[in-house]
Amino acid sequence: MSTSHTIDFAALTLQDALDLGILIEEDARERYGEFVDQLEAHYTEEAAAFFRNMVRNEGKHRDWLTKRRTSLFGAAPSRVDASMLVEIEAPEFSEADIFMTLRQALDVALKAEVRAYRFFADALKHVRDPQVRELFTELRDEEVEHQQMVQREIDKLPPGPEPDTRGQADEPVGH
Amino acid sequence: MDVTPPAEVVERRINARQAYRSDLKPVWCPGCGDYSVLTALFAALAELQIPPHQIALISGIGCSSRLPGYAATYGLNTIHGRPIPVATGLKSARPDLTVIAMAGDGDALSIGGGHFPHAARRNIGMAYFVMDNNVYGLTKGQTSPTTPTGEQTATSLYGWPEDPANPLGLALAYGVSFVAQGVAGDVKGLARLMVEAIQWPGFAFIEILSPCVTWRGKEQYDVIRDRARPIPPEHDVTDLAAAFRYAHDPEHLYVGVHYRQRKPTFQERVTALQQKAAAKGAGNFDRYLAKFRA
Amino acid sequence: MKQAVTIGQGASCPCVFLMGSGGDGVVTAGDLLARAVANAGLHCQMVKSFGPQIRGGESGVWLQISPQPIQGPAEQVQIAVVLSWRSFGPFARQLSLAPGALVFQDEQDAALAPPDLRDAGGQPVTPRSLPLQKLADELEAPRSRNILLVGFIAGLLQLPAALIPEVLQRKFGKRGAEVAATLIKAFHRGRELADAQARPAGLPALAPVEAEARLLLSGNDAASLGALHAGVEFFAGYPITPASEIMTAMAEHLPGRGGMMIQAEDEISAICMLLGASFGGKKALTSTSGPGLSLMVEALGFATQIELPCVIIDVQRGGPSTGMPTKTEQSDLQLAVYGAHGDAPRVVIAPENVRTCFDATVKAFYLAEKYQTPVIVLSDQQLGHREETLPATAFDEGHAFRTVIARRLPDVKPGEPYKRFALGDDPVSPMAIPGMEGGTYRTSGIIHDEAGNPTVSTDLHRRMSEKLQRKMTLILAEMPGYRLEGPAHADTLLLTWGSTAGAACDAAARRTAEGRPTAVLIVELLYPLPTEALREHVARYRHVAVAELTFSGQFLRWLRANGLALEQALAIHRGGGDPLTTSEILQRMREAWT
Numbered sequence A: 001m002s003t004s005h006t007i008d009f010a011a012l013t014l015q016d017a018l019d020l021g022i023l024i025e026e027d028a029r030e031r032y033g034e035f036v037d038q039l040e041a042h043y044t045e046e047a048a049a050f051f052r053n054m055v056r057n058e059g060k061h062r063d064w065l066t067k068r069r070t071s072l073f074g075a076a077p078s079r080v081d082a083s084m085l086v087e088i089e090a091p092e093f094s095e096a097d098i099f100m101t102l103r104q105a106l107d108v109a110l111k112a113e114v115r116a117y118r119f120f121a122d123a124l125k126h127v128r129d130p131q132v133r134e135l136f137t138e139l140r141d142e143e144v145e146h147q148q149m150v151q152r153e154i155d156k157l158p159p160g161p162e163p164d165t166r167g168q169a170d171e172p173v174g175h
Numbered sequence B: 001m002d003v004t005p006p007a008e009v010v011e012r013r014i015n016a017r018q019a020y021r022s023d024l025k026p027v028w029c030p031g032c033g034d035y036s037v038l039t040a041l042f043a044a045l046a047e048l049q050i051p052p053h054q055i056a057l058i059s060g061i062g063c064s065s066r067l068p069g070y071a072a073t074y075g076l077n078t079i080h081g082r083p084i085p086v087a088t089g090l091k092s093a094r095p096d097l098t099v100i101a102m103a104g105d106g107d108a109l110s111i112g113g114g115h116f117p118h119a120a121r122r123n124i125g126m127a128y129f130v131m132d133n134n135v136y137g138l139t140k141g142q143t144s145p146t147t148p149t150g151e152q153t154a155t156s157l158y159g160w161p162e163d164p165a166n167p168l169g170l171a172l173a174y175g176v177s178f179v180a181q182g183v184a185g186d187v188k189g190l191a192r193l194m195v196e197a198i199q200w201p202g203f204a205f206i207e208i209l210s211p212c213v214t215w216r217g218k219e220q221y222d223v224i225r226d227r228a229r230p231i232p233p234e235h236d237v238t239d240l241a242a243a244f245r246y247a248h249d250p251e252h253l254y255v256g257v258h259y260r261q262r263k264p265t266f267q268e269r270v271t272a273l274q275q276k277a278a279a280k281g282a283g284n285f286d287r288y289l290a291k292f293r294a
Numbered sequence C: 001m002k003q004a005v006t007i008g009q010g011a012s013c014p015c016v017f018l019m020g021s022g023g024d025g026v027v028t029a030g031d032l033l034a035r036a037v038a039n040a041g042l043h044c045q046m047v048k049s050f051g052p053q054i055r056g057g058e059s060g061v062w063l064q065i066s067p068q069p070i071q072g073p074a075e076q077v078q079i080a081v082v083l084s085w086r087s088f089g090p091f092a093r094q095l096s097l098a099p100g101a102l103v104f105q106d107e108q109d110a111a112l113a114p115p116d117l118r119d120a121g122g123q124p125v126t127p128r129s130l131p132l133q134k135l136a137d138e139l140e141a142p143r144s145r146n147i148l149l150v151g152f153i154a155g156l157l158q159l160p161a162a163l164i165p166e167v168l169q170r171k172f173g174k175r176g177a178e179v180a181a182t183l184i185k186a187f188h189r190g191r192e193l194a195d196a197q198a199r200p201a202g203l204p205a206l207a208p209v210e211a212e213a214r215l216l217l218s219g220n221d222a223a224s225l226g227a228l229h230a231g232v233e234f235f236a237g238y239p240i241t242p243a244s245e246i247m248t249a250m251a252e253h254l255p256g257r258g259g260m261m262i263q264a265e266d267e268i269s270a271i272c273m274l275l276g277a278s279f280g281g282k283k284a285l286t287s288t289s290g291p292g293l294s295l296m297v298e299a300l301g302f303a304t305q306i307e308l309p310c311v312i313i314d315v316q317r318g319g320p321s322t323g324m325p326t327k328t329e330q331s332d333l334q335l336a337v338y339g340a341h342g343d344a345p346r347v348v349i350a351p352e353n354v355r356t357c358f359d360a361t362v363k364a365f366y367l368a369e370k371y372q373t374p375v376i377v378l379s380d381q382q383l384g385h386r387e388e389t390l391p392a393t394a395f396d397e398g399h400a401f402r403t404v405i406a407r408r409l410p411d412v413k414p415g416e417p418y419k420r421f422a423l424g425d426d427p428v429s430p431m432a433i434p435g436m437e438g439g440t441y442r443t444s445g446i447i448h449d450e451a452g453n454p455t456v457s458t459d460l461h462r463r464m465s466e467k468l469q470r471k472m473t474l475i476l477a478e479m480p481g482y483r484l485e486g487p488a489h490a491d492t493l494l495l496t497w498g499s500t501a502g503a504a505c506d507a508a509a510r511r512t513a514e515g516r517p518t519a520v521l522i523v524e525l526l527y528p529l530p531t532e533a534l535r536e537h538v539a540r541y542r543h544v545a546v547a548e549l550t551f552s553g554q555f556l557r558w559l560r561a562n563g564l565a566l567e568q569a570l571a572i573h574r575g576g577g578d579p580l581t582t583s584e585i586l587q588r589m590r591e592a593w594t
């Protein structure tokens, strides 16, 4: 439902690409942080703990990109509009769910990572600048790693379909 | 376009969240659309760089109306249906403040529906965000004035026999000077609309489609996603007739600014009449008392 | 031919009644007479009554005139002038003619006079004819009957001739010298008419007193003055009889001092606007009557809960429902003190006469700001609309309650936590207003903690309830909330409140004069009720009566609900929409305690 983003990848410079990357990571970090808050307030601790982990991961990526950007381009003015980036690596707001299990939380993250992978893969079709190609390839491959990491976590869970516990939950409270 | 280097953007965003968030954690159901409305609001306020102590958020009663509690501004979670008059009193008495009224669809169109046209007439300089989830969230899923016909809810077990109201259409008919529609979940787009609404000199209404995952289910997100379309860039925002067509489109929910037309604000008019009255010497106790000399 | 008459058995002051249809201008005549009387240094009380027509219906004016201040409402009329018998009907029951009263009519209307007109003693009364229309036509001012009437009454009462032309000049001067001159001529013709009549005996002399300047104003005027003195900055209201005059005054005066009056879309909106303005740090006022107060109830509880100051002047009218908009009653008491869900204390105070409408309003703002609470001022149609003469110094220092305070702001520092609803020894916690850095707070009608955040803590619910209630205790410690009047050796106590106080005081004075020393206790503070003090007083008297203008005895029941032992008390109350009169109260006491 997000308003569509139109980025002219062909015109992207390395600085632009780094700037994009930083904001994408920050968006994701922020969103996971919100999920932590939402779930903590509802005592859904397992999922919250996983999302807390994601906050740390996305933060690390953001910092890594920021460092590169600063060392290469310093405080040069940015040409990237932060408002173009929506739900690229961040899970959608609607994904949070009450009484979310760890498996559901992992699924949410997996979906987001797949989406991010597709973003970079699609972008690479249009990117011309070789340095940008290099960076985006790197980022795309990282998303694959993330997917695998999440998948490994999922595999650790007991097999079989998730029991749907929602019917057992109490009725919501009216005010 | 923002030219700030991203390191700074990030820092500003983090600081802003710090500055605008209260220490209270939202009680909304995880996944509720209202979370993203709050996030969008923080983003908008951060962009406008309004100090928190110059802001007052005034809401009614409902899940959505809990929002002011979560922002480190001044805030009142008033009574059901009355955010508009409370905000009107505040803004007219304190035009220096940034006043934002907010409500749910029940608040805004049912119990408080009578205040809406008058806020439009007065063109009070405040933003008004209605978080429309087509249902009464806080009281456990009863129908609201925007529940689609035929829906089953806690109070329409055999299907809702009434027609829903069209909030955008009403706002346009009432003469609201800024009318927009946003969707929860689209934080960036919503924040952009909020920035415009908060800066608007006059009464600025945003109908925010904000799903209630508990009573309308996750599917409400899909329904909105499927029907939402950005309002075409060629739409002339001063064209009221065109705005009506978008508002009443049977198929699509148009997201963006539907209508925008500058009109004198209440404050502008009041300032003029205050000067007139002062010139006449009205308001002076002794002169008023002298009028009663037999 | 002159014919001596004696009217009014022991009446302390003459009461004149003028009536006609809307076009006859009797209200204008009453107003002119009142001003002349005031300028003669005399006292006067003027009550107007109108038919149900929006305009041009029947109207009547009661004018009490006396060398002494007047307390109770008009009772028997000594002089009545009826300009239109056709529209007299609605007044027939309301008008009580003193034995020997003089009734005048326009000779052209004589054929329509009721054949069975009687005075209060049952004696037939024959109206006397005056050639009013004829004289007006002669003056080529056919609509000047009311000015002729002013001259006629001034002549009968022997008011100084010089006073009226001056008032006429002031009132009509701007219509041109010619108009004023004609009217002054009409006035003198009226006086000559009176000379042909006998001055009725039995009336106290109305010799002009060496006069200080006087004011002539209504309770609604006095309340508006009070609000301006108190520093009102914001008014929102919805028009309703009999309170609208306050709204109009605010519309006139607030913008000139940088404030504003908003005509809200309904009373719910009005009170909510007040709360918004008050949250913003402004002194906010609304005026309304019963139907409006009913709509405000929910928001009033909210104001109590979030401790926002605001002032509501309820000019009560006859109820229930639309009731009698132009009549009076004290029947909003129950709504004012009880009208809330949950335990939501608020302050309710009542003026007892036109002058104290000023005091009560100033006091209301004072209490609202000091204790951060909504305050309801219970005026009524009788007080709001009747006009009285007052000394020009009535509202000066030493004569009226004039204390004005500003809101107590907290000492906030950015970065330091601020507790809007701090629980401490002082139940009043300083209130930040938007714009103050370091003072941001969020709150709601939900039970909140000290910071203002919602809570489900039952302990906090209890402690916050205590905080609200303790403010009421402090108010009682600060002011008596009542006034006792009468001889120290009295054995009878008349308990009353609001506009009934005047008649009660008159009745007590007359009862005392009859050898039954009677004191009056007028309750000003209806919530919180000064129960302890009242209990002590009540215990001291052999007889206690409770007088009020409600059908069901709301005041008596409120006193009893607060634990006052009034099982034996004489309950004086009724419906009807006219104020309780002195003789009514006196009569009930005589019957009860022979």
Ligand SMILES: Cc1ncc(C[n+]2csc(CCOP(=O)(O)OP(=O)(O)O)c2C)c(N)n1
Binding pocket: A175, B061, B062, B063, B064, B065, B080, B103, B104, B105, B106, B107, B108, B131, B133, B135, B136, B137, B138, B139, B144
């Ligand atoms: C006078 C009054 N009537 C009823 C209620 C109960 N009530 C609380 S919230 C609400 C409706 C909430 O629906 P909406 O305004 O759409 O907000 P949402 O919870 O969906 O965000 C109702 C009926 C109330 N608080 N006050």
Ligand code: SF4
Binding pocket: B027, B028, B029, B031, B032, B033, B034, B063, B064, B133, B137, B138, B211, B212, B213, B214, B215
């Ligand atoms: S009930 Fe609905 S509107 Fe309320 S918090 Fe839950 S999801 Fe949101």
